[in-house]
Amino acid sequence: MDRETLFKCEKVAINVALAAGNMMKSASGGEQRIEQKLSPVDLVTETDKAVEAFVFNELRKHFPNHKFIGEESATDPTLTNELTWIVDPIDGTMNFVHTFPWVCISMALVYEKEPIIGVIYSPFLEKMYTAKKGFGAYCNGIPLHVSDCESLEKSLILYELGGYRDEKRINAIASNLMSLQEECHGLRSTGSAALNLCTIANGHADGYFQFDLKCWDLAAGALIVSEAGGYVVDITSDRFDLMRGRIVAACNANIAKAVIDKIQVHLKPYI
Incomplete structure (x- = not known):
């Protein structure tokens, strides 16, 4: 175009x-x-x-x-x-x-x-x-430009519970949060995947992860993060794919990798 x-x-x-x-x-x-x-x-x-x-x-x-x-x-x-x-x-x-x-x-x-x-x-x-x-x-x-945070220990991480409430998913999410809470500055949930991605692009938070999403949750926000200098990847470290509905977005690859390392073990039933 x-x-x-x-x-x-x-x-x-x-x-x-x-x-x-x-x-x-x-x-x-x-x-x-x-x-x-x-x-x-x-x-x-x-x-x-x-x-x-x-x-x-x-x-x-x-x-x-x-x-x-x-x-x-x-x-x-x-x-x-x-x-x-x-x-x-x-x-x-x-x-x-x-x-x-x-x-x-x-x-x-x-x-x-x-x-x-x-x-x-x-x-x-x-x-x-x-x-x-x-x-x-x-x-x-x-x-816009993402933050310059370089360590998970100093990061603010966003997440969402999603629309599913079965016991296994809730337990997996709880395990993710416990694992991350031990390392990062804090965790936040706002209720909007698109605005979470904008928050990363704006430099107000440093990382965001979620699975069980749809392409309409991610398409615009993923581009906004990337164009703000951020890093967007699949939750399994693979190349990001809109139609897989899984994302880790961060201010840089180091934060993204640190988030993935903390949560992946708890996601195996869903990836």
């Missing part, structure tokens, strides 16, 4: 994300039809569905030949080499339900299975994160 087209796609995505954010603000705190997906803690609201429908309708006006994958409409998503928009209309739905402001829309344009544009907008925090492959990452127009 040429430079002019890349910038055009980003501009459209930013405008659509801003409008979607206004939809979230208007619906926040009001009555919602809420449905359960994987578990009682994995929810979808009518606003999730309305935002996704709006976003895809707007994008199709500009890019009728592009493909689309969205959290609320994809049943078994397949990613091809064609230009594809991957959208999570509300990342942090549980937060949204409780009016906890750590909520965003995440949009990525992917080409040949690699993100080339990432737009993450948090309307309640008033933060617009953007990245284009090869052009850096920004928050509200200000360049």
Whole structure:
């Protein structure tokens, strides 16, 4: 894709994300039809569905030949080499339900299975994160750069429990956290994979790990971290793959490796 087209796609995505954010603000705190997906803690609201429908309708006006994958409409998503928009209309739905402001829309344009544009907008925090492959990452127009932390002992690590609540997974997560807590400065969970990745890109935390994710959780944020100078890898140290739904993102390879070394033994039932 040429430079002019890349910038055009980003501009459209930013405008659509801003409008979607206004939809979230208007619906926040009001009555919602809420449905359960994987578990009682994995929810979808009518606003999730309305935002996704709006976003895809707007994008199709500009890019009728592009493909689309969205959290609320994809049943078994397949990613091809064609230009594809991957959208999570509300990342942090549980937060949204409780009016906890750590909520965003995440949009990525992917080409040949690699993100080339990432737009993450948090309307309640008033933060617009953007990245284009090869052009850096920004928050509200200000360049982003990951932290310079070099040791796990001085790091702040982000994690999420995820949408599954079976006993084996909970035990695995608990083991991971115990293992990491012995070494790092602290652990934090915010309820949004996309914003966790932006937090790494912003230098406010040093590492993040999670498994059992989907491509819409990761596509935009992974690019934003990479373009901010960070390191993104599969949780098994393999090359990061959007469709495997496993990630370690960090300010550098040393922190990523240290996190993986601490947690991998507890993940073997799931990797």
